[in-house]
Amino acid sequence: MNKNYWLIISILVLVVFTFAIFISKAAQFEKEGNLLTVKSCDGKKTIFVEGFKEGEKMSKEKAQVVANLLMDLIKICNQEVIAKLKEDNSVIVLNDASLILPDLKPGKTPVLLAHGGQPHTKKEIKLFESEEKRMIDEGYKVFHDSSLGTNGISCDMCHPDASNTHAETYPKFQTQLKKVATLREMINWCIENPLEGAKLKHDDPKMIALETYITSTRKGKVLEPGKH
Incomplete structure (x- = not known):
């Protein structure tokens, strides 16, 4: 050998x-x-x-x-x-x-000796962007699909191109729910009311896709939770 x-x-x-x-x-x-x-x-x-x-x-x-x-x-x-x-x-x-980690002390970030903490590679960034685009595209489809409800109405009919969704203002008090609500809770309110459908679980792939699409349309906006 x-x-x-x-x-x-x-x-x-x-x-x-x-x-x-x-x-x-x-x-x-x-x-x-x-x-x-x-x-x-x-x-x-x-x-x-x-x-x-x-x-x-x-x-x-x-x-x-x-x-x-x-x-x-x-x-x-x-x-x-x-x-x-x-x-x-x-x-x-x-x-x-x-x-790769020196003597650690909580509350004080250690200095790496080698590997770890480095910026993401171009390959990783490309993968992240690809996955985000895939989710946005899926959300776009769900947003324009009337099957979320039972009466033929889809989300885009009230919010063309996700207009007037203002994802950057959540959480905020919503009079419809009579409490401070998250974007996902408001999405479900719309599904249950104008669309007359069954609400989605917060970890439902369709809910994640909807939130990703709606949020992507507000990219670059300043976060203003609570704003009306």
Whole structure:
């Protein structure tokens, strides 16, 4: 067997060994039973909080420290990070992210040694724009489709080209709903009333598409929530 073969085998063994250590460390902290687990909104960051058990409510001060740490990690690193926040608020990174992150202190964004925190590549930007356009186009179709209702009326009949939707002014008080409403709630009000249809769930793909299309028509406008 040639040298390249053994080099590849050695690398694979090293990768598997490193991954096994990472898993065992993470499992160890979870099994200790005295650590509260908090995850970031992107699902890629996990913090084990020392001094608090699962289901236990943190103090406001500690919760803010955890929130600051999660936000810092999201800002500087797009990869998965598993870390332990000690009682003195020092941080131990458990997985291989420790190779690219220096000593962490919550509330102070660390300086990256290598990789992570860099601008998105042209390929990524192109993908993002393509996905956004796809959703806008889908929203345009739904906006012009009378099947949302039961009487033949579609959204564009009252709002040609999404005019007078003013997405940038939400949330705001709506007299129809007699409360402060989000754009999605107003979309549903229109579906239930002028269109006489069934309202959409807020995470329904059609709702997401409608919101994306309507919001895209107000691109460049200043955000003015509450404005009438």
